[in-house]
């Protein structure tokens with residue numbers, strides 16, 4: 123098959139994510155500033171614009187579908203200047219010609235001019251407030267995953283997935299700063315000039331494989347190609363977050379020793395990590411909890427990456443070996459940590475993860491038990 127299995131959902135998601143990544147790329151080039159949210163994490167103009175674009179495209183095509191998305195519009199309600207900038211970005215992204223942007227000649231955008239007024243943009247952002255759950259279907263969106271990376275000038279991703287009965291069934295992820303092949307060097311952190319060829323677009327369909335093409339249709343690699351994880355090899359390599367506070371890098375170093383991995387980890391922001399291992403740039407992605415595992419991972423941080431890796435021949439579980447459960451609300455509250463490896467390597471990697479956690483006195487995370495009371 124030379125194209126992912128076609129559906130209106132897939133065409134709509136490709137249109138939405140490609141448009142959103144136009145908006146994020148434009149903010150990325152201009153050195154974004156950020157606001158600080160209640161949980162002390164950053165949000166930018168690009169996050170708001172991308173969420174408004176994706177939600178308004180989804181809503182125009184599937185008005186019954188609910189959306190679980192990361193951001194909310196409240197900060198824009200008090201800030202007219204920011205609101206105006208977001209609306210201008212949304213307008214530009216929604217007006218782009220579909221065939222020229224995505225090559226989808228038969229896809230007819232359903233949204234109207236009205237989607238790009240200040241009011242409509244704020245309403246669109248707040249369409250993402252759904253609480254999730256295990257029945258029916260909903261979309262989950264991370265408009266910019268890796269906002270800290272985006273601000274530093276590193277990797278980031280626009281991540282959208284359709285979840286049905288608690289399981290991701292369709293994923294579209296744009297990685298504007300990830301070159302189409304590993305042979306083209308990634309831009310240096312802080313380089314805001316963009317990637318030659320325009321970054322990468324990833325798609326996965328449950329039971330229909332994992333695919334990538336260049337985000338830029340004029341690039342040589344503008345048509346979809348299937349991707350797969352690297353088969354189990356004698357020497358594994360692994361990747362982890364750049365942010366030391368987001369996962370336990372010390373535990374990863376122990377696991378690497380147990381697996382006799384000598385190469386240093388590749389540190390990368392966002393779900394670009396899932397995409398990289400899905401196409402075989404590396405073998406293992408580890409995201410182990412810090413402390414006693416108090417943090418609950420968000421579903422939008424994993425839904426598209428999980429499907430991409432599973433469809434590319436990988437297995438994705440938490441530290442106790444359980445599948446990620448996307449039907450528990452806005453967070454993965456039944457899971458602790460994430461372990462991604464090729465199907466044939468996963469058991470061995472998970473064993474090393476569990477051994478390292480036991481050694482640290484955090485074996486309860488490996489057993490899927492609550493932390494002991496003091």
Ligand SMILES: Nc1ncnc2c1ncn2[C@@H]1O[C@H](COP(=O)(O)O)[C@@H](OP(=O)(O)O)[C@H]1O
Nearest residue numbers: 266267268269270363365367368391392417423
């Ligand atoms: N304490 C924590 N532990 C794990 N993940 C965290 C965290 N605090 C924030 N995050 C999540 O880490 C994501 C970035 O992942 P990474 O570290 O792999 O680049 C953030 O996504 P956003 O950037 O969309 O907010 C955020 O949701």
Ligand SMILES: [Mg+2]
Nearest residue numbers: 264267268423
């Ligand atoms: Mg995120």
Ligand SMILES: [Mg+2]
Nearest residue numbers: 192264266267
């Ligand atoms: Mg985000």
Ligand SMILES: [Mg+2]
Nearest residue numbers: 163164192269
């Ligand atoms: Mg965030």
